[in-house]
Amino acid sequence: SISYLNGEYQPLSEARISPLDRGFLFGDGIYEVIPYYNGKSVGLMPHIERMINGLAAIEIKCTKTADEWKALLDDLVARNSDLAANLGVYVHISRGTDVKRYHAYPENVEPTVFAFTFPIKDPEPVDRAKVTQYSMISTEDLRWQRCHIKSTALLGNVIHFQEGYSSGNDEALLYNADGELTEGSSCNAFIVKDGVVITPIQDNQILPGITRRIILDSLRADGSLKVEERVVTMDEVRNADELWITSSSKEIAPVTQLDGKPVGNGEVGEVWEKAFQIYTDTKYDF
Numbered sequence: 001s002i003s004y005l006n007g008e009y010q011p012l013s014e015a016r017i018s019p020l021d022r023g024f025l026f027g028d029g030i031y032e033v034i035p036y037y038n039g040k041s042v043g044l045m046p047h048i049e050r051m052i053n054g055l056a057a058i059e060i061k062c063t064k065t066a067d068e069w070k071a072l073l074d075d076l077v078a079r080n081s082d083l084a085a086n087l088g089v090y091v092h093i094s095r096g097t098d099v100k101r102y103h104a105y106p107e108n109v110e111p112t113v114f115a116f117t118f119p120i121k122d123p124e125p126v127d128r129a130k131v132t133q134y135s136m137i138s139t140e141d142l143r144w145q146r147c148h149i150k151s152t153a154l155l156g157n158v159i160h161f162q163e164g165y166s167s168g169n170d171e172a173l174l175y176n177a178d179g180e181l182t183e184g185s186s187c188n189a190f191i192v193k194d195g196v197v198i199t200p201i202q203d204n205q206i207l208p209g210i211t212r213r214i215i216l217d218s219l220r221a222d223g224s225l226k227v228e229e230r231v232v233t234m235d236e237v238r239n240a241d242e243l244w245i246t247s248s249s250k251e252i253a254p255v256t257q258l259d260g261k262p263v264g265n266g267e268v269g270e271v272w273e274k275a276f277q278i279y280t281d282t283k284y285d286f
């Protein structure tokens with residue numbers, strides 16, 4: 001596949017960065033993953049805006065405009081269109097390569113900009129009987145207090161994901177020290193209770209997921225389901241009728257097992273099907 005690195009296109013296997021790159025040494029960078037289905041992106045501009053906000057939050061000076069980012073990423077996808085019909089684009093900006101390993105932000109260092117594409121699955125069917133079901137474990141969220149920044153420093157997330165994986169589950173569902181739901185180790189989370197779709201408030205404890213945003217906006221525009229953003233306790237999660245996890249690669253995935261017990265009646269819920277239909281009908285508008 002063709003990758004982009006600091007203005008040059010080259011085979012991914014040939015792309016090289018310095019071991020003194022601060023992304024490598026400190027995880028000092030921001031990243032995004034954007035899905036393209038048959039060349040059409042989902043949430044491209046919101047992804048780019050989140051990336052620009054993240055760069056500003058950690059004072060990485062990257063002068064590309066949103067339109068320049070869009071052109072770059074669309075172009076990279078076009079160059080890789082022979083790989084697969086559906087591609088994810090990974091884009092990563094680190095603070096750059098310094099001449100020494102020193103914590104303070106270096107002056108006059110150019111950020112490292114790297115992007116590559118990889119094949120992604122077809123969207124799941126909007127069908128309760130056919131969609132892939134997820135199982136999770138719950139565990140206390142031991143990441144940092146800046147989870148709203150999409151940092152490349154993912155060790156906290158990786159450790160939590162592994163807790164889920166090594167216990168034979170697909171993901172880990174995280175809660176804070178007050179027993180309140182935050183998110184999954186690589187996804188946002190929603191519950192459904194008595195027909196109401198509920199997701200935790202957007203604050204420093206969770207990533208501002210683009211899929212989360214698209215779901216909230218499209219469900220509100222549609223108007224047939226009630227939607228709430230508020231604190232969600234783990235007691236509520238355990239008594240929920242449905243549990244969903246959301247991300248650019250999973251879209252809206254139904255979770256039917258949590259800590260070895262069925263969620264609701266243990267089957268994919270009818271609210272999932274309605275919400276996923278609405279999302280599927282409108283996702284390319286974002």
Ligand code: PLP
Pocket residue numbers: 033157183184185186187188206207208209210211212246247248249
């Ligand atoms: N939360 C975390 C920790 C993530 O890593 C991700 C995505 O990878 C998400 C939420 C979902 O974000 P998005 O919908 O923008 O992909």
